[in-house]
Amino acid sequence: xxxxxGERRIGPSEAxxxxxxxxxxxxxxxxxAPTERPRGRLRVATYNIHKGVIRDLFGLRRVASxxxxxxxxxxxxxxxxxxxxxxxxxxxxxNRFEGQWPxxxxxxxxxxxxxxxxxxxxxxxxxxxxxxxxxxxxxxxRFPIVRRENRDFSDHALEKxxxxxxxxxxxxxxxxxxxxxxxxxxxxxxxxxxxxxxxIVREVPRRAPLLIAGDFNDWRDRLSRRFVESLQVSEVMxxxxxxxxxxxxxxxDRIYQRxxxxxxxxxLRGPSWARLSxxxxxxxxxxxxxx
Numbered sequence: 001x002x003x004x005x006g007e008r009r010i011g012p013s014e015a016x017x018x019x020x021x022x023x024x025x026x027x028x029x030x031x032x033a034p035t036e037r038p039r040g041r042l043r044v045a046t047y048n049i050h051k052g053v054i055r056d057l058f059g060l061r062r063v064a065s066x067x068x069x070x071x072x073x074x075x076x077x078x079x080x081x082x083x084x085x086x087x088x089x090x091x092x093x094x095n096r097f098e099g100q101w102p103x104x105x106x107x108x109x110x111x112x113x114x115x116x117x118x119x120x121x122x123x124x125x126x127x128x129x130x131x132x133x134x135x136x137x138x139x140x141x142r143f144p145i146v147r148r149e150n151r152d153f154s155d156h157a158l159e160k161x162x163x164x165x166x167x168x169x170x171x172x173x174x175x176x177x178x179x180x181x182x183x184x185x186x187x188x189x190x191x192x193x194x195x196x197x198x199x200i201v202r203e204v205p206r207r208a209p210l211l212i213a214g215d216f217n218d219w220r221d222r223l224s225r226r227f228v229e230s231l232q233v234s235e236v237m238x239x240x241x242x243x244x245x246x247x248x249x250x251x252x253d254r255i256y257q258r259x260x261x262x263x264x265x266x267x268l269r270g271p272s273w274a275r276l277s278x279x280x281x282x283x284x285x286x287x288x289x290x291x
Contacts, residue, residue, distance in 0.1 A: 034118050034142060035077050040171045040288035041263070042143075044236075046082040046213040046253050047073070048181070048279040051135055052106055053093060064097040065276045066106060067114075072276060073140075074113040076268075076283060080168065081120070081140040082213040082255075083107070084181040088126055089133035107138035125150030125164035125179065136162055137179040137214065143168040153195060155188035163196060171288055175259075176204045180214030186222065193223045197230045206232075209259030209288060215279065219243075219250040233258045236284040237265040246274035253282050260286040 037043075052066030073081060087093070088105045102109035111120040120140035127136035127150075139145070147167040154160050164179040178196065182189045196212075204210060210233060216223060227233050233256040241248040248269060255265075265284040273280055 034079075037079075041286070042079040042170065042288075043077060043283065043285050044080045044082070044211060044213065044255060044257075045073075045076050045078040045281050045283045046084075046215075046255055047281040048084040048215040048253060048277060049086060049106075050277040050279065051085045051087045051090070051093075053097075054275060054277060062096075064093070064100040066102060066109065067100065069276050070110050070112075071114050072273070073110055074118065076281070078140075078283065079142040080177065080211070082177070082179045082211075083110070083138040083140065084179070084215045085135055086110075086124065086138040087133065087135045088124060090135075091132040093133075107140070110138075111140055121145045123148040123164060123166045125162050127152075127154075127162035127181070128160035137164040137181055139164060139166045139168075139177055139179050141166070141168050141177075143170050143175075146174070151199070153182075153192050155183055155185070155191055159183045159185075159188065161192065163192075163199075165199075170209070173209060173288065173291070175209040175211060175288075176200075178210075178212045178214075180212060180216060182214075182216050182218070184217055186220070189216070189218060189223060193226055197226065200231055207259070207291070209257075211255065211257055211260075213253075213255040213282075215253050217252055218254070219252055221251060224254075227256055231256075231258065234262075236262055236286075237267070237282065240265070240267050240282050242267055242280045242282055244274075244278050245269070245276075245280040246271065248280050253279055255282055255284050257284075257286060259289055261289060263287055 054065050086106050094101045107122040107124045111122045124138045125136045149165045166177045182192045236255040242253040243250040263285040268281050
């Protein structure tokens, strides 16, 4: 689908606008293979996809965005995509959006490019269960996923939350990836942050490369110092306003990294992204440091 009149469509090479280094080669069409980057370099994205359903311009009806969402995700030319609110199953949406709803879990559907020229490996962590389905977090990876674990991080009965931990093999090294979706209440987020820090300190080697990304709901910036001081991570873009997608002004989505050099980062904004989700995606170009 083409971009609306007056809007510049953001291509893959523009995801690192703040970088002072030359960006990776740009994919011109979806028929091309993913970019072969120099050894140790990778592009990381995080995106709350709102279950592949969004309200129309007037807010009167819901429309399925999952097919266009898949195309735009592959245009990012990312190597790792941290996804939140991924629908593993939804019988109601399948009936309501018949013909527009995939017949498989969204992580598997999104993993394959529309032209079937490229497929990510996927890991899905189920968080919320209900009579007509379930949803959770997912990781799409161009690299082998050698280990995966999903832990229940729910702080109370009203919000079902989880953290998905995957180990991916990059340049013969294990990179620990944590896909995050924290709660809406400040005290819940603080307890979830404490639990995450404890998990990583106990089980992830101190020198191991680390990526923590997702929807932290931390618009007041109460958690960053805790992560930086306890885990020796840094945030890829301190001014990343990602919500609401059309005119972002809240810092909801973040990427923290350890063991990488930051080469660039950007939030992808505009009407074409706002019609896919209420969040805007955050993208960063990174390079593994030598061990």
